[in-house]
Amino acid sequence: MSNDGFWEVIGDQLHELESASSAADVVGILSHExxxxGSGTTGGDGFFAGSGGDDTVQDALRTAGWEYEWYDARYHFCMRAPDGSLITYVEGDIYLGNSRAPKNG
Incomplete structure (x- = not known):
């Protein structure tokens, strides 16, 4: 895939995320396929390959009405969809639900 084709895919995904209303929507948009x-590069439920670009998953989801459940860093956060479902973002990997490890003590 040429570099231009790569960023075109990323741009399309970000545009679609701007109207995602559920965690299932996000996983579908950022699916392994x-x-x-390629499909074998992540262990998450989905993956955003464009994390080095100017636009972000969190900005696209905020446009779609999502809110933070918690935020540690731009590369590690959990967001709540308008329907109440959750995704956790860890360095491009997308996990359904709140995947934050509980704190001890």
């Missing part, structure tokens, strides 16, 4: 690097 739509990963421009």
């Amino acid at each position: 739509r990963n421009p690097y």
Whole structure:
């Protein structure tokens, strides 16, 4: 895939995320099958390959009405969809639900 084709896929995904209303929508948009690097590159439920670009998953989801459940860093956060479902973002990997490890003590 050319570099231009890669960023076109990422742009399309970000545009689709701007209207995602559930965690299932996000996983569908960022599914393994739509990963421009190939389907075997992540252990999450989905993967965003464009984390080095200017636009972000969190900005797209905020446009769609999502809110933070918690936020540690731009590469590690959990967001709540308008329907109440959750995704956790860890360095491009997308996990359904709140995958934050509980704190001890």
